[in-house]
Structures are given as C-alpha cells and as structure tokens.
Amino acid sequence: MDLLIVDALDQEVIHWLESRHSVRVAPELADDPREFRQALYNVRALILPASVAFSARTLQYAPMMRAVGRINAGAENIDAEACLRAGVEVVRSATATAQAEAEFMIGALLSMLRRVPIAGADGMLVGRELGACTVGLIGMPPAARAMAAMLSGFGCRVVGYEPSLHASDGVWNRWKVAPMPLRELIETSDALAIQLNYFSRYHGLIGERLLPYCKPNQVMVSVSHSGVFDEQALADVLRSGRMAAAWLDSLEPGALDEGHALHGIGNLQVTPRLGSTTRESRLRSAWAVARRIDELLMTTPSGAAEFRPTVPGEPLDLAAEPASR
Secondary structure, eight states: OOEEEOSOOOHHHHHHHHTTSOEEEOGGGGGOHHHHHHTTTTOSEEEEOTTSOBOHHHHTTOTTOOEEEEOSSOOTTBOHHHHHHHTOEEEOOSSTTHHHHHHHHHHHHHHHHHHSOEEOTTSOEEOOOGGGSEEEEESOSHHHHHHHHHHHHHTOEEEEEOTTSOTTOHHHHHHTOEEOOHHHHHHHOSEEEEOOOOOGGGTTOBSTTTGGGSOTTEEEEEOSOGGGBOHHHHHHHHHTTSEEEEEESOOOTTTTSTTSTTTTOTTEEEOSSOTTOOHHHHHHHHHHHHHHHHHHHHHSOGGGSOOOOOOTTOOOOTTSOOSOO
C-alpha cells in the first residue's frame, strides 16, 4: 500500500491522492494503537493526526515507510531522530499555519490587555491598548513575519529574539523587527508572543533566570511547546501578579492537575492548539503535505522501495545498515 491516512482530510485532497496512489483512509486507527501498528507493515507513507505518536518502536512495524505527514499542530510526538536514521521524511508545511497563528496571538493579546485591567494614573482599574505596547516576539518562524506586519498596523513597537539568527541578519530589517537579547526583551516588553520552535536544548529556557524580571503587568501568549517554560517560575510570576496574564495554546497533559505548579491559577488561560487550526490553514497544509508525499512516492516507485525482511516478532535495528543493497 502506498499511503495510509489516519487524519481527517478534505475530500478533494483525498480524491487527488487516490487518483495517483493506492490509499487507505482509516481514521478509526487513531483510537486503536494495536491495529494501527499492524496496519503499517506494507505502508510507504502515512498521514497522522496530532493525537497519534510515531516513535522508534512504531517504526519497527513499518519496514517500508518513507514519509510521515502531519497536517496541523506540532510534531513533538514524532521521533524525528529515529525517522532520520530510518530514512523516513517527516512532512509538514512550514508556512501553512503562519497566518492562523499570527491572528490567534494578536487576538489573545487584545483579549488579555482589555479583560485584565491594571491601575491607571488616576487609580482606576482600566484595560490597555495594543497600539501603545512594545511587543516582544520570541522565536521567528513564518508566523512572526505575518504578526509583525499586523502589529505595525496597530502602531506597536516590535522587538524580537531568535537564537538561530544573528543580530546583523537581514531578516530583521525585512520583517521590520528590532533584534534584542532575550533578557532585555522580557524586561522591556509589555506583551510577549512566544513561537519558538522547540528543541530539547530549549527545555525550561523561559524560567527563573528570566521571568522574575519581566516588565510589571506584562501579558504573554505562547503557541510553542510548553516545555520551553519552567512551570514553577511561570506559576510564581503569575501568582505574584507581576505578570498580569498568560495564555498557553499548548500544555502537557496533567500540568493543571492538583499538586502541579500551574494548578488553580486564575490569570492563566489554556487552549488545545487552537492557534494553528483553522479551516483555511488545514486546507493549505493538507495540500502541501499531500504534494510532498506524492513527490516522494513518485520518486521511489513501490517496486523499487527498499524492503528489509524481518522475522515476525523480531525488532528492527533501525540504526544498522541493511545486510545487502
């Protein structure tokens, strides 16, 4: 079989793929891990929803796999290193969700600035205007470009931090964002928009060395994986009132349960990855993923695909080279 689709896709995209490849559409496999693994044996490409992980162990059941596609949301539960070792490409669209995420973050900032009032010069509790704010962008993915353009229309000052970009890089001028060291950005921004691509080296990056020094009454929205935060440091700065409000669009399961640092914090709002998920972004992403998978399948016809025979029940050593070519 060329392609197994476990996610919900637009019918036009599915029909296009079916006209070019052998396709099985089986969204029910998302709720049956055992059947899902058994379905992978002769599959060359896969499109998965965010709820289904793809690990090194799963790869043991997929000796012909060449591509794993993800339409929306993050790919944190896809083992990218195991896929790389096995020659499996993780297919995602880098730009399809940019507009959706930018609109979501601006909407979140507008909401928090108005509904979490602070004391004005006359002592009254009042909301704030986004146009009067310095907005700090942490991470510069495609959504940051769209967001910077929108924020300029409000009259905001926009500053940014991206660990992979030098301050002299031309991207800053083209996107009209002023580069700034991370601590200085957090200390001076009235609002933070965090969209940093998550890697293990960034775990807990935004924590006790930075958050206690945030600008008073700051608001923050994040579409990044929640692993970029030190949860205790975030809880402390929210409970103390120094940070007025925070909105996380991705949070690890159980993080709000009793006994955890973020439990019961009234000025924290959490949503389940709404930022990147719109009708338009899903359609853009579905077509981008479908076309790339089609390209990969056409490049390696099914008869030419490398097949590594296995003994039933014997795990594959994915790091080893095949015995013969």
